[in-house]
Ligand SMILES: Nc1ncnc2c1ncn2[C@@H]1O[C@H](COP(=O)(O)OP(=O)(O)OP(=O)(O)O)[C@@H](O)[C@H]1O
């Protein structure tokens with residue numbers, strides 16, 4: 001959906017690191033749905049925009065007529081709360097799907113207020129799974145198996161990982177076709193990136209040969225500061241064309257929309273932050289990383 005006040009003639013021709021911005025057209029209408037492409041939002045560094053990206057990319061894809069499932073895979077339950085579902089009152093969550101053979105994904109998936117955007121919620125129960133899964137057979141592929149039951153019903157599944165590279169994150173990477181790595185545009189952004197890439201490569205070698213890095217997403221960018229621009233240039237140097245053209249700017253509208261428990265695309269649909277996530281959705285669709 002393009003906002004009415006958006007003037008196509010003002011669309012910049014280059015991205016924030018100076019590369020030519022490709023044409024990112026309005027996605028075509030899907031005539032049928034599924035099977036889903038599964039994307040894990042992953043970075044073991046905390047507070048880099050994983051949950052914000054999961055919620056807002058999910059909402060933007062749903063606005064474009066895609067059927068989207070968000071899997072909250074963090075015991076903090078931030079994606080659930082951000083989508084208006086209070087997970088601490090739920091007696092069944094993704095935890096039960098992982099741990100109890102008779103609980104299926106369909107049993108715990110809920111609709112959200114955003115049409116075409118469903119949620120598999122999580123709460124603090126999930127923190128026990130990391131330890132309990134250790135003794136399970138094929139412990140790395142429990143989530144992959146659970147998602148197989150529902151993947152034909154969705155076009156995109158987004159898994160919001162917790163800030164760690166433990167067994168839950170390995171489960172997310174084993175279930176996924178692609179990984180999207182949000183990086184905050186600040187001084188220590190690249191610290192830990194090597195370990196993350198190494199983990200992704202190990203999972204690809206040993207557990208999930210189809211796994212691709214879909215892209216690095218720069219978040220919380222403030223183009224007015226030299227610091228932010230320098231960090232972005234270094235990220236580009238380090239990752240080349242894995243750095244997505246779309247860059248998410250820093251704005252208080254994101255925390256504000258979290259407090260309102262809705263995506264920015266409904267909270268402030270004409271704000272540049274909402275347009276940034278719509279552009280990200282178009283970029284992923286154009287690259288073939290989403291339906
Ligand atoms: N582009 C942005 N501009 C300003 N604030 C942002 C932006 N993106 C996210 N935030 C805020 O930064 C904080 C961390 O974001 P978020 O929860 O998405 O990160 P996370 O990587 O999921 O964190 P965690 O590792 O704890 O799960 C939140 O308060 C969020 O509202």
Ligand SMILES: [Mg+2]
Pocket residue numbers: 050051052074078160161162
């Ligand atoms: Mg989070």
